[in-house]
Amino acid sequence: AETIQGVGGFIVPPRGYFQRMADIIRSYGGVFISDEVQAGFGRTGGKWFGIEHWETTPDIMVMAKGIAGGLPVGATVARADVSASWRGKTLSTFGGNPISMAGMAAALDVMVEEDVRARARERGLQLRAGLDTLAARFDWIGEVRGMGLMQGMELVxxxxxxxxxxxxxxxxxxxxxxEGLLIGAGGLNGHVVRIGPSLLIDEAEVGDALARLERACVRVDEGRSS
Known part of the structure; x- marks a missing residue:
């Protein structure tokens, strides 16, 4: 399961959700897999992985994208006993590509040195405050949700x-x-604004993006009123 649904519209599960899910899965002899492709590596603010916010340890974790700063890298990690249960051979045509591996190592070093977890938390609070202000102003913004620098606005x-x-x-x-601002669309009906800027974004850049988004919202509102 994704800790925060990505393409699904940045839906954040309630507290206790993954603890209960993991308990049910394991009661049937299954393994709990956490998908951190979008929510991992500081994106949700304050933690390295989204699942940490729910204080749950997965049996298997899959990750990609943010792990290497844009270079094509994916990884799967698992409990030792889960990994040992796989007895067959594995094959990957491009696995261990030296350029991607070097890029990943460098990206991880920067993430630690720049403390992207703290940055995502701080800038995420700034971004969320701005989005909440817009939601209070425009009634066609039905909900603002997300964590850190993974924020969404549901349009209605x-x-x-x-x-x-x-x-x-x-x-x-x-x-x-x-307005020179690129945002993404997600959700089942393509009606959720997905905002996931660079983890190295600074305060001024978040402010500028919010100002551009506000002007765009004004234009949309005027169009709906005319």
Whole structure:
């Protein structure tokens, strides 16, 4: 399971969710797998991996993307007994590519030296405060959710029924592009703004992005009112 759903719309499970999930899985003899491809390596703020926020230790963890700063690297780690249970041979055509491995090692060094966990937490709080302000102003922003520098805004057609707003998302994508700001769309209906900037983003850059997003929201709101 993803600790925070990525393409699914940055959905954050409640406290205790993964503890209960792991208990159920293990009661049937299964293993709990944590997918940290998007939430890993400081993205959620304060922790290296998203699952740590739920104080649960997975049996297997898969990771990629942030592990190497953009270079193609993926990894799977597991408990010793789980790894030992695999008796067959494994094969990977490009496994251990020296350029990717060197890039990964360098990226991990920078993550530790720059303390990206703390940076993501601090800048994430700044980003979240700005998004909450926008949500209070524009009623077609149905919810703001996320952790650290993994924040999402769910756009709706109606603030009471919470009907998904993919058309609103399309308008906002066009408006933000005009403002020089690139955002992503996610969620089952393509109506959730996904914001996941560089973990090295600074305070001024977050402020600038929020200002551009605000101007884009004003344009969308004016279009809906006309």
């Amino acid at each position: 057609e109606d603030p009471f029924t919470k009907e998904p707003g993919p058309a609103v998302m399309k308008s906002l994508l066009e408006a933000t592009r005009s």
